[in-house]
Each structure stands twice: as C-alpha cells, then as structure tokens.
Amino acid sequence: MTTQWIEVEADYHQFMIANADVDTTSVTSTSSVFDSGSGFVVVHTGIAAGPVSVALEILDAAPAAVLDDWDxxxxxxxxSDGPLQVLTTLGDNPPGFEQLAGLGGGTYVLRIHTRGRQANWDMTVESPTExxxxxxxxxxxxxxxxxLRSTDGVWDTTEIAAPAVAFDRPSANVDDATVDLYGPVRWDPSESDNNA
Incomplete structure (x- = not known):
C-alpha cells in the first residue's frame, strides 16, 4: 500500500477528524495523542500552528500494530453519525481525504500514529515537521x-502526584488557611487601619 502524505494546517496545537457540526468539547476519553468523543477525535500536535503531514488508511479490519517506527x-x-472529515480548527476540510466520505455513519476505530511532535514544541512552522x-x-x-505506545513526553496523560509536604500543622484545629501558610497569626485590633 502506498501512503500519500497530505499537509493539514494545525492551529492551537490541534486538528480534528470529526462529523460536521459536532461539539468537539464533549470529550469522553483522552490519550497522549488525542481527545475523543461521539463523532470526533481532536489530535494534539506539538507545534502551535503550521502544516503537519497526515496520511489516511481506511481498512476492513484491524491491522497488526506497528509501533517501533513511531513516537x-x-x-x-x-x-459517527455521518461521514468523518479531516478538519482544521476553523472548520476547513483540506482536499485529499475524500475517501472518508464513503464511510458513512457507524462505529470506527481510529488508530493514530505520531512522529516529530517534540521537535518544534509550541512553535509556528512554515513546513511540516510532524x-x-x-x-x-x-x-x-x-x-x-x-x-499503545507513548515515548515523546508530549501531551503526557500520566498524572503527577503532588509531593508530600512534611511540616507540623499548627492549624490542626483552626479553620483559617492563613495559618497553614504563615503560621499562627495574632491580630491586635488596635493596629488595624480602621481604628486610626
């Protein structure tokens, strides 16, 4: 199979594969590559804006997972309630992905491979680097x-636990959070600006 690479304009660190007029903020699932929900996948790019290279393979069944060539x-x-489209954040449908229109509604697996997202993190590029x-x-x-594979560290979904802080809590029986931050505070009304 010959893979045809097509330039897609990414903006705000993303491009989409979605039904027309779907609400892409209704995220139900997240990975290191994309967020997904009913009728859409929002792909996370490393670049903030500019072209990325995208190839599409429509298959009859699950292929063997090839992981080593990808980050x-x-x-x-x-x-999907209707045909999926490759879309920019402005809703433009770049030419070259017409074969998606033939899929129609149904349930589909989207397996997305990425390479090069860390090279130009948060930059605007003029030519594809991803x-x-x-x-x-x-x-x-x-x-x-x-x-299936997550090695580039970009858009990592691993939650980082907050470090344990070892200190005596003088506020064990106090409701004021100021005590936790600054220790016990004594307030003298005679020092208040209102009593001057």
Whole structure:
C-alpha cells in the first residue's frame, strides 16, 4: 500500500477528524495523542500552528500494530453519525481525504500514529515537521482511548502526584488557611487601619 502524505494546517496545537457540526468539547476519553468523543477525535500536535503531514488508511479490519517506527500510537473507537472529515480548527476540510466520505455513519476505530511532535514544541512552522498516520476500520462497539505506545513526553496523560509536604500543622484545629501558610497569626485590633 502506498501512503500519500497530505499537509493539514494545525492551529492551537490541534486538528480534528470529526462529523460536521459536532461539539468537539464533549470529550469522553483522552490519550497522549488525542481527545475523543461521539463523532470526533481532536489530535494534539506539538507545534502551535503550521502544516503537519497526515496520511489516511481506511481498512476492513484491524491491522497488526506497528509501533517501533513511531513516537506515540493511540487508538479509540468512536460512533459517527455521518461521514468523518479531516478538519482544521476553523472548520476547513483540506482536499485529499475524500475517501472518508464513503464511510458513512457507524462505529470506527481510529488508530493514530505520531512522529516529530517534540521537535518544534509550541512553535509556528512554515513546513511540516510532524507526521500523523491515521488508520480507520469498522468495529462493533465504542471504546475509550488507550495508548499503545507513548515515548515523546508530549501531551503526557500520566498524572503527577503532588509531593508530600512534611511540616507540623499548627492549624490542626483552626479553620483559617492563613495559618497553614504563615503560621499562627495574632491580630491586635488596635493596629488595624480602621481604628486610626
């Protein structure tokens, strides 16, 4: 299979694969590569704005997962009420992805591979420095996003625990949070500006 790479304009660190007029803020699942919900996937780019290279493979069934050539690979199954489209944040549908229109409504797995997102983090670029391979095939049920590979550290979904702070809490029996921050405070009304 020959893979055709097409430039898609990313903006605000993203581009989308979605139904027309879907609310892409109704996120139900998150991975290191994208957020997903009913009828959409919002792909997270490393660049803030500029072109990225995107290839699309529409398949009849799940392919073997090829992970070693990619920084990150994530997948989710979403329900689509109509044809999916590759979209920019402004809603533009770049040419070259017409084969998506033939899918129609249904439930599909989207496996998205990324490469190069860390190279120009949060920058505006003039030519593509990131690649995204999107594989799509039909399935029977919706599934949450999951990372098959996550190595670039960009858009990491691992929660970082807050460090434990070891100190004596003078405020154990006090409701004022100021005590936790600054220690016990004595207030002398005669020192108040209102009593001058």
């Amino acid at each position: 990150n690979v994530s997948e989710a199954a979403i329900r 690649q995204y391979l999107i594989q799509i095939w039909p399935t029977k049920r919706v599934t949450n996003a999951r990372d």
